[in-house]
Amino acid sequence: MAILEKRRLWLAALIAAAILFPLFVANGYYVHMMTISFIWMIAVYGLNLFAGYTGYLSLAHAGFFAIGAYALGILTVKAGWPFWLAFAAACLLTTLIGVFVGLVALRTKEHFFAIYTLCVGYIIYLIIDKWDSLTGGVRGFIGIPAPADIGPLSFQTPAAQYYLVLFFLLVVVWIMHRLVYSLTGRTYIAIRNSEELALTLGISTMKNKLASFVLSVFFTSLAGALYASFIRFLGPDIAYVSVMFDFLTYLLVGGIGTLAGPVVGTLLVTFLSQQLQFLQDYRMLIFGPVLTLLIIFYPHGIAGGIIRLKAKRGEARRLQLEARQASAELAAASRQERSERYAKEG
């Protein structure tokens, strides 16, 4: 229980820090960077749900991110829909596309799934890039409105947008938290662990994989729609493979299949790449080896590494305790034996 309390305290402190951040950091650039990081985090949570907890590496998620973003842009600018209606429609539309992609893609397994979704992602990129009349092609898509007011809440200032994105991030984390510790989350983890075993335990793996995939696409499309309304300019690059691998890097560094992973990884990698900006493209010379070492020695990322270390320590402590108890019992038994012997010998 003490551990749970401590975790709750940590979480509260973290949320408080996130809320106070724009009040104490006067530099608008940092607020902007943080908002963007939050958007990436939401997308990475989407990826984490499916790759981390269900065990299928989807490489189409940058594509879904872009569909969410472009759908919002097209619906607000070209169709003239009210912002929040377009926002909801963009997420739903992407999710629907996710259902169809999932139905086909989930017939494949393991690396075939990864390759298949990589292709899906690339096709999405090509469509956005070539469909000039709809997406603006390489010239990009401009003029996307900022989030519309909700009653007295206005999202015109960077700080207000920061809070809006933070709100969505917290909702996503909350849903993930609920999910992971539920029967449904356990079902996903069982599928990740062994699909054959899950099947023989009576779990409909296809149905569960599809549900997990679709929710994961939904999270990513949400991030895409937020991105569009925050940056307000879109280029086909956001669907490109490099964005996909950015997501994957954040997830792997932070810890795949952990709740804290997406936050830790995204913050760390974006911060580091900011600090190393002066090296320009040479910063990859530092990034590459660091990432390689991390994956060799901490295959479960930073958060995963910490969890494992704690578990190991707990286990060691338990064994030590058991050994101590056993030796105490042994000593007591031999003492008793000795006293009985003395009593007999009189």
Next chain:
Amino acid sequence: MFLRVERLTKRFGGLLAVNDVTFSIEQGKINAIIGPNGAGKSTFFNLISGLHRPTSGTITFKGRDITRLPANERAKLGIARTFQTTHLFEQATVMDNVIIGHRLRTSSNLFDAILRTKRHRREEQACKEKAMEVLDFVGLTDVADRMVANLSQEQKKRAAFALALATDPELVLLDEPAAGINPDETEGLEELIVNMVQRGLTVCLIEHKMSMIMKIADRIMVLNYGEKIAEGTPEEVKNNEAVIQAYLGGSAIA
């Protein structure tokens, strides 16, 4: 008739893994399948549990044709199984592994999980209670909070049993339960299997440890090159010419 397999055949390309096997599993008994390596025993199990589709033949369970039923539906009907390698999630506790075993008897979905509805809480509790019950039955209550990675091979086997039992099965298929464990531990597992049958379950197992099979099995089927070469009580099978030939090769007359 409890489970009946009629003229079952499974072909992998040119390989005839199971060839025209007719066999029935008797309710409330320990049914054993033996045979040399590569005889098609595991394929036979995969056909019964639904991981493979037969090329031809039928499988009926309690009077119902289940030949085309997917594995998860068969589990719901009451057919559970374990694997040679336990397939457990090593980085989680025994309890966490076993809880999911009762999932097929629950119906809460994604939304129940997110909204934490009454149904979800009730079912979660039921799964936990079931897990405690089966862990108690297999004798792992003490290590329920341990990580599976830190268990002995025998404890892992018992955990796999618990997981299968948590599905509320009527028939349990055990694929080489005693592989990789020492003679003392094997005796413990024998006891556990006998206990399961005494509780009203039906067991069908594949095993290479002859002493164990001869001791606990009520009926034995012998497979060789995918074909049934003998069937009967341990005594009958032990003295069967074809069986001795299959195991030792050549003529058995010495």
